[in-house]
Amino acid sequence: MAEQDFDPRCWIAGTDADRPRMLHTMMRVRDPQASIRFYVEGLGMKLVDVFEIPERRLTAHFLGFEEGQQDGFLELAWYWDAEAAYTHGSGYGHVSVGAPDFDATFARLKAFGAEVLAEPFRIFPGGPRLAMVKDPDGYAVEIVQARRAQAEERA
Amino acid sequence: MAEQDFDPRCWIAGTDADRPRMLHTMMRVRDPQASIRFYVEGLGMKLVDVFEIPERRLTAHFLGFEEGQQDGFLELAWYWDAEAAYTHGSGYGHVSVGAPDFDATFARLKAFGAEVLAEPFRIFPGGPRLAMVKDPDGYAVEIVQARRAQAEERA
Numbered sequence: 001m002a003e004q005d006f007d008p009r010c011w012i013a014g015t016d017a018d019r020p021r022m023l024h025t026m027m028r029v030r031d032p033q034a035s036i037r038f039y040v041e042g043l044g045m046k047l048v049d050v051f052e053i054p055e056r057r058l059t060a061h062f063l064g065f066e067e068g069q070q071d072g073f074l075e076l077a078w079y080w081d082a083e084a085a086y087t088h089g090s091g092y093g094h095v096s097v098g099a100p101d102f103d104a105t106f107a108r109l110k111a112f113g114a115e116v117l118a119e120p121f122r123i124f125p126g127g128p129r130l131a132m133v134k135d136p137d138g139y140a141v142e143i144v145q146a147r148r149a150q151a152e153e154r155a
Numbered sequence: 156m157a158e159q160d161f162d163p164r165c166w167i168a169g170t171d172a173d174r175p176r177m178l179h180t181m182m183r184v185r186d187p188q189a190s191i192r193f194y195v196e197g198l199g200m201k202l203v204d205v206f207e208i209p210e211r212r213l214t215a216h217f218l219g220f221e222e223g224q225q226d227g228f229l230e231l232a233w234y235w236d237a238e239a240a241y242t243h244g245s246g247y248g249h250v251s252v253g254a255p256d257f258d259a260t261f262a263r264l265k266a267f268g269a270e271v272l273a274e275p276f277r278i279f280p281g282g283p284r285l286a287m288v289k290d291p292d293g294y295a296v297e298i299v300q301a302r303r304a305q306a307e308e309r310a
Binding site for chain 1: 173178180181182183208210224226227232241242243244245247254278279292297299
């Protein structure tokens with residue numbers, strides 16, 4: 001195989017190929033533009049890469065949070081010929097996002113119009129706050145408070 | 156809230172709380188020990204943390220690949236009272252793992268007894284090889300070649 005035939009960028013966002021990594025979580029979506037709006041404008045992610053694969057009638061959209069991110073991207077897979085809404089079994093749960101500014105993130109998601117599955121709560125005393133919202137295809141997305149709020153630090 | 160009441164370690168593997176992150180992907184499992192064996196002995200992950208939450212009759216197991224990992228952990232949630240096997244809808248796809256040593260990883264999974272959903276293939280010419288296996292609850296796990304094999308480099 002010629003050198004130029006191997007493109008490790010394909011399917012492997014990030015640059016560190018020397019360690020095993022959790023590359024991404026893949027979910028099928030019906031309306032990629034609606035999904036991208038949700039994850040970008042609502043959740044604050046960035047569209048990192050888009051691969052169109054006509055042979056599979058598939059466009060794969062990869063989203064992440066930051067330049068230096070190496071693990072845990074989202075792959076939103078749009079199958080061009082999917083006809084019905086996707087179903088959700090009882091097994092898969094959610095992706096979970098750590099938000100340094102929990103309140104602002106949750107407020108932005110609400111302003112965006114995200115359906116709220118769970119208002120902010122603590123799963124146990126002293127734990128960070130959690131909230132749960134629904135993406136346009138009905139996948140649950142968990143938001144976790146990654147830092148104490150200033151008000152909590154003063155308390 | 157007293158300082159010691161806030162434990163940011165809870166639900167937030169890794170240490171970088173100052174940027175938004177993809178913390179983890181949560182999947183419900185029926186037999187956590189079987190799942191942990193699959194992800195540790197088969198896939199090469201490490202059990203990073205275990206939280207038992209009796210109020211919710213839930214034990215949450217967090218797995219990752221490396222010490223420095225900040226994003227993209229797996230949460231295997233064992234609900235103590237789950238009675239039936241979990242179902243899988245048509246929407247959720249898989250988690251995808253980048254393997255520097257694709258052949259050894261796939262061989263180890265096969266030796267472990269993992270059910271193979273897709274033998275190694277290239278999704279397009281010049282792309283990395285991919286394979287797909289099934290975890291004990293039937294969730295698909297994708298393995299992606301993260302580096303060219305030496306034989307490919309010589310070719």
